[in-house]
Amino acid sequence: MLNYAHSQIWFTDIAREGSEVAKVIHLKNIMANTTYEPPCGIFFGISSETVEDAKIVMGLTRSGPDMRNQRHYHNNCNVGQFKIAGSDKLMCGAFHETEEKDFLPGDFHFIPKGELHSAKGTGESNELIFIYAGVGSLKETGTVFLEPLHQ
Numbered sequence: 013m014l015n016y017a018h019s020q021i022w023f024t025d026i027a028r029e030g031s032e033v034a035k036v037i038h039l040k041n042i043m044a045n046t047t048y049e050p051p052c053g054i055f056f057g058i059s060s061e062t063v064e065d066a067k068i069v070m071g072l073t074r075s076g077p078d079m080r081n082q083r084h085y086h087n088n089c090n091v092g093q094f095k096i097a098g099s100d101k102l103m104c105g106a107f108h109e110t111e112e113k114d115f116l117p118g119d120f121h122f123i124p125k126g127e128l129h130s131a132k133g134t135g136e137s138n139e140l141i142f143i144y145a146g147v148g149s150l151k152e153t154g155t156v157f158l159e160p161l162h163q
Contacts, residue, residue: 037062039072048150049073049081050161060148069144069153075100079133082161083107087154089144091123098138100131115140128158 037057044053056062058070069089075081079100095117102113102121106128115121115131123129144153 035063044074049084051075051079052081056150059150066148067146069147069149071142073138073140073142075131075133075138077133077135077137079131079138081130081132082157082159083128083130084155084157084159085126085128086123086144087156088125089147089153090125091129092143092145093121093123094141095119095121096139096141098136099134100136100138101134102129102131104129130159 039055039057042055042057044055046053048054052073052075054071054073056069056071058066058068060066075098077098083103093115095115097117099114099116102115103110104113104123104127105111113121147153
């Protein structure tokens, strides 16, 4: 059984020990990054830039109906995604072993570090939430792009 009074003291102690307390980052206050992974607009909500010592990068990606991003991988982190709206095809695996997967609203997608991946639109605008686990910045992800930008 949880003792509320005890829990309240415990949470107070955690807030004093850590460098940050709970924080809300409002989407309306974030500029879309359109250079990291064109043609997507990415809103980086949680990172070491917004929360001290975050050790995660979390954000919202928006893309148009015919989006196609570069094949890439992340050397230093696993990636989690949750599809909010739209649909696209995920392309995962080495070039000669690429597997296409439907990614639909309500789906979760896990990409282990080092897994080559990209996505292409299927005629609908898309929104998804993503997280890079265990890193606090884009630089720390160790992202490597293997293709030129798709125009």
